[in-house]
Amino acid sequence: MDTRETDIAPSNPAMGTVLVLGGGGMKGVAHIGVWKALQEAGVQVDAFVGTSIGSLMATSLAGGWGWRELAELARKLTKDDIVSINRRAVLFGGVREEAVFDGAHFRGYLERTLPIQSFSELKTPLRLNAVSLVTGTEVWFGTGANEEVPVADAVYASCAIPIYFPPARVGGDYLVDGGVLDVLPVRQAAAWGAERIIAVDVGSEMTPPAEKYFERGMVAIHERVLTLNLQEQRKRCLDGWQGPPVVYIRPRIGHLGGWDFNRTQFFLEEGYRAAREALKAANAA
Numbered sequence: 504m505d506t507r508e509t510d511i512a513p514s515n516p517a518m519g520t521v522l523v524l525g526g527g528g529m530k531g532v533a534h535i536g537v538w539k540a541l542q543e544a545g546v547q548v549d550a551f552v553g554t555s556i557g558s559l560m561a562t563s564l565a566g567g568w569g570w571r572e573l574a575e576l577a578r579k580l581t582k583d584d585i586v587s588i589n590r591r592a593v594l595f596g597g598v599r600e601e602a603v604f605d606g607a608h609f610r611g612y613l614e615r616t617l618p619i620q621s622f623s624e625l626k627t628p629l630r631l632n633a634v635s636l637v638t639g640t641e642v643w644f645g646t647g648a649n650e651e652v653p654v655a656d657a658v659y660a661s662c663a664i665p666i667y668f669p670p671a672r673v674g675g676d677y678l679v680d681g682g683v684l685d686v687l688p689v690r691q692a693a694a695w696g697a698e699r700i701i702a703v704d705v706g707s708e709m710t711p712p713a714e715k716y717f718e719r720g721m722v723a724i725h726e727r728v729l730t731l732n733l734q735e736q737r738k739r740c741l742d743g744w745q746g747p748p749v750v751y752i753r754p755r756i757g758h759l760g761g762w763d764f765n766r767t768q769f770f771l772e773e774g775y776r777a778a779r780e781a782l783k784a785a786n787a788a
Contacts, residue, residue, distance in 0.1 A: 526555025526682035527705030528761020536774025632681030708757035
């Protein structure tokens with residue numbers, strides 16, 4: 504199927520609660536703590552929508568894993584599992600390379616790690632987004648959308664941050680991180696027929712740059728531009744929202760970097776805390 508066919512199935516009026524998991528690099532580990540809190544509170548989630556790292560977490564949950572399996576996986580995760588330098592990118596003429604990291608290395612990790620290989624194996628409905636560099640539009644994978652591609656390909660595409668990872672080549676298209684256009688896709692959840700949305704925002708905040716930050720070169724500058732873009736997206740996301748009720752969960756981790764592999768336990772705990780606090784506030788309203 505050509506991924507540029509972005510039409511999806513009609514809304515399901517009985518979708519119930521949809522959990523939206525946003526992008527934020529390693530800060531996405533906080534999604535696991537959120538899921539633990541939701542489970543303890545007896546919240547029934549009827550479908551998942553994910554982008555970027557949120558697509559990896561959403562796929563794992565929709566594929567049948569619980570918070571314990573995911574927490575164990577997160578604690579074992581190292582930078583080397585995901586990142587392998589594309590050596591050609593650091594050589595003279597490397598500017599013509601697609602990215603600074605080796606995409607096949609990350610995709611191999613996804614293929615080995617995800618609990619399912621096909622969308623037909625899903626235990627709970629799921630949708631993931633990526634962005635087409637050909638059409639400039641969002642592309643959706645999963646339930647009621649494109650279900651034909653391997654799950655690892657869809658998740659990789661949703662996580663393929665430009666410059667860091669090469670675009671995914673799927674169905675003749677070039678796809679990059681879904682967060683480029685929609686880092687917290689609550690609109691998709693509403694269009695899908697959600698009666699209630701739980702949205703988990705683990706994105707970065709625009710904090711003052713560290714000393715000599717810009718001396719790190721074009722990758723650091725690109726990261727700064729991307730953070731600015733994502734912050735503006737988040738600001739616009741729920742402004743004037745007229746859709747179904749939203750429980751907004753924002754762990755206090757936006758000041759931390761997306762490549763921080765040393766704060767796994769903190770991310771887990773902060774996601775749990777933020778979810779409990781948001782659920783308490785929603786129940787009191």
